[in-house]
Amino acid sequence: MLQVNPERFLKTLHQLREFGAARVGKGVVRPAYSPQDIAARDWIAQQIRSAGLDARFDPVGNLFGLATDKSLLLGSHTDSQPEGGWLDGALGVMAALEITRASKEQGGPPVSVVNFQDEEGRFGVTTGSAVWSGQLSLESADQLEDRSGISFSDARKTLGDRCGDFIDPRHFNGFVEMHIEQGPSLDRAWQKIGVVTDIVGIRDLNITFCGAQNHAGTTPMDARQDAFQALAKFNQLLNDRFRNIVTPQTVWTIGHVALHPNAASIVPGKVMFSMQWRDGDAHRLLQMENVVRDTASDIARDQNMALSFGVMRGLDPVAMDEKLQQALQTSAGEIAPNAWRSMVSGALHDATNVAALMPTAMLFVPSINGISHDFCEDTSEDDLVVGLRVLARAVDRLS
Numbered sequence: 028m029l030q031v032n033p034e035r036f037l038k039t040l041h042q043l044r045e046f047g048a049a050r051v052g053k054g055v056v057r058p059a060y061s062p063q064d065i066a067a068r069d070w071i072a073q074q075i076r077s078a079g080l081d082a083r084f085d086p087v088g089n090l091f092g093l094a095t096d097k098s099l100l101l102g103s104h105t106d107s108q109p110e111g112g113w114l115d116g117a118l119g120v121m122a123a124l125e126i127t128r129a130s131k132e133q134g135g136p137p138v139s140v141v142n143f144q145d146e147e148g149r150f151g152v153t154t155g156s157a158v159w160s161g162q163l164s165l166e167s168a169d170q171l172e173d174r175s176g177i178s179f180s181d182a183r184k185t186l187g188d189r190c191g192d193f194i195d196p197r198h199f200n201g202f203v204e205m206h207i208e209q210g211p212s213l214d215r216a217w218q219k220i221g222v223v224t225d226i227v228g229i230r231d232l233n234i235t236f237c238g239a240q241n242h243a244g245t246t247p248m249d250a251r252q253d254a255f256q257a258l259a260k261f262n263q264l265l266n267d268r269f270r271n272i273v274t275p276q277t278v279w280t281i282g283h284v285a286l287h288p289n290a291a292s293i294v295p296g297k298v299m300f301s302m303q304w305r306d307g308d309a310h311r312l313l314q315m316e317n318v319v320r321d322t323a324s325d326i327a328r329d330q331n332m333a334l335s336f337g338v339m340r341g342l343d344p345v346a347m348d349e350k351l352q353q354a355l356q357t358s359a360g361e362i363a364p365n366a367w368r369s370m371v372s373g374a375l376h377d378a379t380n381v382a383a384l385m386p387t388a389m390l391f392v393p394s395i396n397g398i399s400h401d402f403c404e405d406t407s408e409d410d411l412v413v414g415l416r417v418l419a420r421a422v423d424r425l426s
């Protein structure tokens with residue numbers, strides 16, 4: 028049976044945090060293609076080589092560690108949100124690395140590693156795995172821009188001559204991604220492991236209201252075309268209209284707002300904001316899209332705003348592979364008896380894209396207080412090691 032080395036695993040996880048370590052908590056700032064992200068990837072490539080695997084960057088910066096034979100693929104991503112936690116994605120990559128090392132040392136099954144690029148969506152939604160899996164063409168990805176107008180095409184050039192060809196997915200017979208839950212279910216129930224049954228779908232749409240910029244002291248209230256007021260009314264009306272469509276599991280977020288010119292004494296003339304919604308039912312996602320578009324049009328008409336929509340981005344809900352789930356469930360039952368559950372993932376993962384290519388599954392460990400996408404994100408080291416052991420046991424079982 029594969030014996031992992033918890034001390035070595037935790038040490039590499041802490042070493043990885045040094046790339047882009049925030050001054051607050053255990054957080055990291057390591058957005059895709061930033062110098063910190065690229066330095067981390069170079070370090071991981073060295074780790075991959077020292078584990079006896081073939082390290083390869085593909086054209087978008089996904090980093091693979093290939094076993095010689097056809098194998099199971101383990102991993103996740105190491106890019107972070109603008110204010111990210113130290114475990115989101117990093118955990119899955121470092122767990123994968125430890126299992127490949129342990130397996131090599133003990134003559135276990137071949138295991139390959141992947142570290143996907145831009146999972147956190149600086150450019151798209153899980154961009155690196157979306158391109159690798161063929162869900163998004165490289166040509167379309169290259170047109171994507173981040174909030175400062177830098178294109179994906181330019182960003183990936185920063186990788187220079189590291190990049191080779193795309194890796195043939197036929198090299199792998201399945202993918203398992205270990206991750207933190209990023210929500211409160213396991214922590215609240217004092218459970219150690221979640222085996223994912225499905226990953227919800229997501230839609231992301233940028234919306235712009237254009238009114239009229241003017242003097243905040245002299246423009247009468249009834250003569251204003253105030254973009255902030257339009258956004259505030261949109262938000263209220265949308266929440267109201269969603270009530271008949273959503274379930275307690277549905278979520279929606281206006282997470283980014285750019286108000287122009289964003290000054291105390293100017294009636295704002297323009298607002299661009301992100302509108303994101305997530306649900307496990309693709310039909311509900313579509314119903315919500317119709318409500319979003321209709322509500323924005325109604326508000327634009329009532330508030331005398333010009334309205335424009337960006338390009339809709341998204342991923343559909345997906346189910347995880349039954350056989351891989353079973354291997355994780357049995358392993359969880361052995362290592363964390365009565366302390367695991369099957370659950371839906373409300374967060375997105377590269378696994379969504381990879382599921383289009385091969386049998387795919389995920390396992391979760393608890394997030395303390397359910398906090399993630401925040402510098403305070405954390406998990407007890409004991410729980411990280413339980414997750415590693417369940418993953419290793421499942422790899423053993425599947426080989």
Ligand code: GLV
Nearest residue numbers: 147373374375376
């Ligand atoms: C991935 O980080 C997500 O936003 O769910």
Ligand code: MN
Nearest residue numbers: 115116146206
């Ligand atoms: Mn993640």
Ligand code: MN
Nearest residue numbers: 108115147400
């Ligand atoms: Mn994330």
